[in-house]
Amino acid sequence: MKDIAEQIFLAGVDAVLPDKLIRSQVKLSGDFLHLAEWEFPLSRFRQIYLLAAGKAAAAMACEMERLLGDRIRDGHIITKYGHGRALKRLTLTEAGHPVPDAEGVKGTQRMLDIARKAGENDLVVCLLSGGASALMADLPEGISLDDLKRTNELLVTCGADIAKINTIRKHLSGVKGGELARTLFPATTVSLILSDVVGNRLEVIASGPTAGDRTNFADAMDVINSYSLKEKLPASVLHHLQKGVAGSIPDTPKPDDPIFQNVYNYVIGSNSTALRAAAQKAEELGCTTEIVTETLQGDYTAVADYILDTVENYQRPKRAKPLCLLFGGEPTVKVSGNGKGGRNQHLALYLATRISPKKRITILCAGTDGTDGPTDAAGAVIDDKTVSNALERGINPYQYLNGCDSYHFFQQAGGHIMTGNTGTNVMDMIVAIGED
Numbered sequence: 001m002k003d004i005a006e007q008i009f010l011a012g013v014d015a016v017l018p019d020k021l022i023r024s025q026v027k028l029s030g031d032f033l034h035l036a037e038w039e040f041p042l043s044r045f046r047q048i049y050l051l052a053a054g055k056a057a058a059a060m061a062c063e064m065e066r067l068l069g070d071r072i073r074d075g076h077i078i079t080k081y082g083h084g085r086a087l088k089r090l091t092l093t094e095a096g097h098p099v100p101d102a103e104g105v106k107g108t109q110r111m112l113d114i115a116r117k118a119g120e121n122d123l124v125v126c127l128l129s130g131g132a133s134a135l136m137a138d139l140p141e142g143i144s145l146d147d148l149k150r151t152n153e154l155l156v157t158c159g160a161d162i163a164k165i166n167t168i169r170k171h172l173s174g175v176k177g178g179e180l181a182r183t184l185f186p187a188t189t190v191s192l193i194l195s196d197v198v199g200n201r202l203e204v205i206a207s208g209p210t211a212g213d214r215t216n217f218a219d220a221m222d223v224i225n226s227y228s229l230k231e232k233l234p235a236s237v238l239h240h241l242q243k244g245v246a247g248s249i250p251d252t253p254k255p256d257d258p259i260f261q262n263v264y265n266y267v268i269g270s271n272s273t274a275l276r277a278a279a280q281k282a283e284e285l286g287c288t289t290e291i292v293t294e295t296l297q298g299d300y301t302a303v304a305d306y307i308l309d310t311v312e313n314y315q316r317p318k319r320a321k322p323l324c325l326l327f328g329g330e331p332t333v334k335v336s337g338n339g340k341g342g343r344n345q346h347l348a349l350y351l352a353t354r355i356s357p358k359k360r361i362t363i364l365c366a367g368t369d370g371t372d373g374p375t376d377a378a379g380a381v382i383d384d385k386t387v388s389n390a391l392e393r394g395i396n397p398y399q400y401l402n403g404c405d406s407y408h409f410f411q412q413a414g415g416h417i418m419t420g421n422t423g424t425n426v427m428d429m430i431v432a433i434g435e436d
Contacts, residue, residue: 054129130196212255296329339405342373
């Protein structure tokens with residue numbers, strides 16, 4: 001069943017590979033360029049520029065480069081270390097994620113330099129995917145790179161969801177929260193987006209560089225207060241946000257701002273795309289299958305309760321075939337201890353400690369990008385024997401769980417899902433298989 005769960009997960013990942021999604025949404029027919037649901041005559045534009053950021057940015061850009069060729073005047077890509085691709089006409093920066101670094105700052109400056117060249121008669125294609133919010137790094141006046149790094153370290157470990165994290169990121173940037181669209185105006189901008197957030201909210205994905213922002217500086221301060229970050233943040237960051245609340249710094253552009261009149265945003269792939277493909281694979285493998293939700297979020301303990309309760313409810317009628325339940329989303333973990341892991345491995349380990357040894361259940365938790373937290377694992381798969389087998393070998397799962405050290409638990413006990421960099425990113429998938 002562990003092998004079957006992995007096959008189901010990989011089928012979902014395969015369905016959201018960037019080259020497939022770009023080919024399905026971008027067509028060139030004579031003088032007309034079809035981008036998602038829009039059609040543009042190429043004769044209308046003087047130049048075409050391409051900008052991309054995120055874990056899937058290089059893979060998306062490769063396919064766009066193949067389709068548009070020398071029609072691309074200039075462009076730049078920012079992606080995570082190890083996620084780059086060979087490009088012929090575009091330049092590329094690999095940078096830090098989830099904590100920004102100096103390479104991200106340089107890459108973002110290069111991107112903005114190109115954006116400033118775009119004029120009223122130009123077309124800019126933006127390719128955005130998960131991870132772009134950290135990778136597009138810029139420094140507001142008075143804030144150092146070390147201060148920005150420290151802020152992001154606090155944000156990604158405090159237990160806040162991505163919408164709250166990005167509310168703060170948007171208000172510490174001149175490129176996120178619609179600011180890239182401001183720089184590009186009045187050029188025509190089409191953003192093709194691979195969603196890694198619950199609800200596919202444009203202003204949250206990649207911190208919405210080409211989308212109007214409904215949040216403000218006061219919202220950013222509310223997040224800081226809610227997660228007790230005020231005393232931990234660098235003074236320069238806190239001062240910047242407080243100046244914004246006071247009105248001394250202009251807020252991010254809102255959805256009704258005229259700068260968005262030539263902007264077209266379109267989600268080309270999401271968690272639901274992956275779940276549908278995974279469900280089809282599960283049926284082919286002989287399972288009775290149900291997609292439960294693509295909006296899984298919140299603290300991992302509540303998520304685990306929901307998963308186990310759902311499996312229990314679906315298992316009550318006896319079934320001739322194994323039951324496969326699929327969940328998508330992004331749970332959160334407030335990190336304590338100095339261990340190594342990621343939210344998927346941590347959730348999997350916690351689930352393992354909660355499953356009754358009398359139940360025949362297998363659960364896989366993995367990130368579609370292939371990297372769970374700061375590790376080389378996509379996630380992990382567990383079953384009703386994971387804990388007992390580990391204890392027999394002298395491996396204490398509770399000790400690793402309490403130390404947020406799930407990576408080293410699965411490294412010893414087995415169960416890691418190792419895909420390598422998948423080149424895509426549509427949040428996490430959870431595959432739960434129950435047998436009567």
